[in-house]
Amino acid sequence: MLSALLFSMGAAAQRTGFLDHLRIGFGAGANMAHIIDLEPYNIYEDLTGETYLNSYSGFAQNIGNQYFIQIEWFNQFLVANLKPGTYSYRFSKFNEVVFTNETIEEEVTYLLRYLSVPLEVRYNIDLQRFRPYAGISVSYSHLLGSNDPVNRTFIRPRFSAGLVAGTYIDLRYVILDLNAGYLSGLHNVASKQERFETGSGATFAQDDLLLNNLQFSLSILFSLQKQRNYSNVECFY
Amino acid sequence: MKKVIENIVRCCLFSMLVFLHESCEINQKEVMPEDGFLKIYNHPEERLSFYPESIIELTGGGYLILSAVKDEESEIEYPTTNLVRTNSGGEVEWSNSLDWLAPSATLFHSGNQIGFVAMNQQFEAHVILVDPANGEIAATHPLVVTMPLVAKKDRQGNLVVLGYDFVTRSSWIASYSDNFILQRSNQLSVNTDLEYLVQRHLNKTGQDFPFFIKEYQTPDGNGYCVNCFYNYTLRGVFLDEASLGTTGDIYSFQIEEGISSLEHKSGSRFGITSYYEGNNYLLPDVDIDVSVSQNIKDLPGNPLYELTFKAAVCSGRISTETAEYTLFISQTNSSSLVIYQVEQESDSLVMTHYQSFDERVEVADFIQTADGGISILAGIHILGKYRRPVVVKMPEEQFIPEE
Numbered sequence: 152m153l154s155a156l157l158f159s160m161g162a163a164a165q166r167t168g169f170l171d172h173l174r175i176g177f178g179a180g181a182n183m184a185h186i187i188d189l190e191p192y193n194i195y196e197d198l199t200g201e202t203y204l205n206s207y208s209g210f211a212q213n214i215g216n217q218y219f220i221q222i223e224w225f226n227q228f229l230v231a232n233l234k235p236g237t238y239s240y241r242f243s244k245f246n247e248v249v250f251t252n253e254t255i256e257e258e259v260t261y262l263l264r265y266l267s268v269p270l271e272v273r274y275n276i277d278l279q280r281f282r283p284y285a286g287i288s289v290s291y292s293h294l295l296g297s298n299d300p301v302n303r304t305f306i307r308p309r310f311s312a313g314l315v316a317g318t319y320i321d322l323r324y325v326i327l328d329l330n331a332g333y334l335s336g337l338h339n340v341a342s343k344q345e346r347f348e349t350g351s352g353a354t355f356a357q358d359d360l361l362l363n364n365l366q367f368s369l370s371i372l373f374s375l376q377k378q379r380n381y382s383n384v385e386c387f388y
Numbered sequence: 389m390k391k392v393i394e395n396i397v398r399c400c401l402f403s404m405l406v407f408l409h410e411s412c413e414i415n416q417k418e419v420m421p422e423d424g425f426l427k428i429y430n431h432p433e434e435r436l437s438f439y440p441e442s443i444i445e446l447t448g449g450g451y452l453i454l455s456a457v458k459d460e461e462s463e464i465e466y467p468t469t470n471l472v473r474t475n476s477g478g479e480v481e482w483s484n485s486l487d488w489l490a491p492s493a494t495l496f497h498s499g500n501q502i503g504f505v506a507m508n509q510q511f512e513a514h515v516i517l518v519d520p521a522n523g524e525i526a527a528t529h530p531l532v533v534t535m536p537l538v539a540k541k542d543r544q545g546n547l548v549v550l551g552y553d554f555v556t557r558s559s560w561i562a563s564y565s566d567n568f569i570l571q572r573s574n575q576l577s578v579n580t581d582l583e584y585l586v587q588r589h590l591n592k593t594g595q596d597f598p599f600f601i602k603e604y605q606t607p608d609g610n611g612y613c614v615n616c617f618y619n620y621t622l623r624g625v626f627l628d629e630a631s632l633g634t635t636g637d638i639y640s641f642q643i644e645e646g647i648s649s650l651e652h653k654s655g656s657r658f659g660i661t662s663y664y665e666g667n668n669y670l671l672p673d674v675d676i677d678v679s680v681s682q683n684i685k686d687l688p689g690n691p692l693y694e695l696t697f698k699a700a701v702c703s704g705r706i707s708t709e710t711a712e713y714t715l716f717i718s719q720t721n722s723s724s725l726v727i728y729q730v731e732q733e734s735d736s737l738v739m740t741h742y743q744s745f746d747e748r749v750e751v752a753d754f755i756q757t758a759d760g761g762i763s764i765l766a767g768i769h770i771l772g773k774y775r776r777p778v779v780v781k782m783p784e785e786q787f788i789p790e791e
Binding site: 192194195196197198199200201248249250251252253255306307308310338339342343344347356 | 413414416419421424425426427428429430431432433434470472474478479480483770771774
């Protein structure tokens with residue numbers, strides 16, 4: 152889909168000056184997964200009526216990463232971009248089994264790698280070198296395969312949406328894009344049919360989850376338009 | 389420019405198709421928690437060991453689970469009774485402990501109540517009827533049998549009980565009407581004193597013998613196959629339904645070998661699992677003359693090397709939308725529950741299902757549920773130490789072979 156879009160744009164670019172409004176680059180960053188437990192499914196049932204701890208690691212402990220290419224079309228105020236790439240999320244689940252003289256805590260770590268195509272629309276203000284912006288983002292993701300059997304307890308597709316903010320820093324020949332965004336999952340990502348297929352242990356069942364995330368990225372963009380003359384070097388002409 | 393717009397429209401259409409396809413996977417509203425689940429029922433007391441015996445589906449939905457509970461600090465050596473009621477998703481609604489000893493499979497419906505057979509401290513068997521709403525005892529009825537080993541409600545609603553009479557050293561089979569009045573009984577002489585082994589079986593300190601009662605209907609008559617001690621050995625004894633008189637049997641070497649499960653198919657055809665010479669065997673379709681005595685080794689069997697030593701096996705029939713099957717459920721040396729699915733019509737093994745665990749498991753019972761799936765009751769050693777009941781519910785779709 153992306154290549155078809157680029158092909159279309161490229162073909163028309165020569166006639167319409169489209170290339171003058173195109174920036175291409177790449178980026179990377181870190182993210183923090185924010186897990187919302189929609190409905191817990193504990194594998195253990197206590198015969199005395201106790202409930203066992205069933206929780207997820209905190210926001211700050213769930214550090215993942217993302218790598219992507221970035222393609223932008225812009226005009227004076229608006230920017231539309233695509234950031235296809237791999238987005239990995241890490242988090243842990245903690246389960247307790249309680250006995251009179253001992254309490255066993257089990258930790259299961261997750262690494263979910265998605266191939267994602269976020270689409271962002273940004274409104275930016277031109278402050279010469281800096282161009283701060285804010286906008287919205289919607290994203291389609293597809294979960295990549297893994298040898299970890301826990302991976303089977305998730306459905307493949309994932310849609311998310313959220314807000315982004317940041318700033319462009321124009322360094323004349325390259326443009327940096329400092330970006331932060333919070334994306335909320337739009338649906339449960341656990342597979343209801345496979346929630347008990349957590350591996351040979353079968354020591355826990357997959358809860359219904361929303362996978363939200365806060366992400367920070369730095370991109371390097373190459374503008375295809377003629378550079379503007381406002382940098383310090385230009386002052387000496 | 390027109391071409392660009394065309395390409396963009398194509399891209400949008402393709403994206404919509406992808407979106408629609410993915411939406412199908414996201415929409416999981418048809419999958420309900422009660423369709424399939426796995427639940428381990430833990431009690432925090434480390435000194436308790438749970439030996440699951442039987443599971444039954446309740447009329448209004450949900451399950452009742454019967455376990456024998458051995459308390460290592462108890463002065464009574466025999467296990468007491470524990471009942472757990474769950475909802476249809478396997479979540480506990482109540483749990484109740486009773487003083488009746490050594491409850492023996494199987495749970496059965498009796499009007500609005502659920503019954504099972506257990507014994508008092510004098511080894512006298514009783515029927516105990518409980519209210520499924522709260523687990524309280526509604527009524528008890530004494531049975532003439534002692535040391536009850538297994539019980540079954542037959543097609544006519546009669547209760548058939550196998551016990552052991554330590555005075556006459558014989559296996560004791562008795563049939564009761566639906567209001568628990570003795571109809572007939574028969575004592576099969578063991579000819580040797582096996583009381584100690586039976587005691588160890590009942591108090592869960594010795595070998596767990598595969599006692600069972602199954603029904604069969606042949607053109608020559610209906611009857612029961614009772615796996616019990618008889619004439620020095622562990623035998624599958626065929627009894628006439630009307631008189632409880634023996635007609636034939638399948639014997640093996642003393643009590644070290646025998647049949648672990650049996651299911652009647654049609655006419656003289658049976659499905660059997662057995663163990664001898666250190667191996668387990670599956671005989672999915674064998675011809676058995678119920679009027680003669682024959683050696684288990686004369687029946688051709690397929691070795692099942694993956695099963696545990698002298699593996700416990702539960703067998704039964706299920707019906708799916710497409711066909712009828714016989715299931716043989718057991719456990720492997722690698723801590724998995726295994727289900728051998730044999731098609732009734734073709735007598736062929738069509739599927740083998742595995743459910744893996746980290747810890748040792750042992751199957752106790754299974755039922756086909758009202759929604760067409762099956763619920764398996766097994767014992768699992770949590771953390772490799774504490775024996776507790778586990779229920780695995782599997783949906784019907786898993787038992788329908790793909791074309």
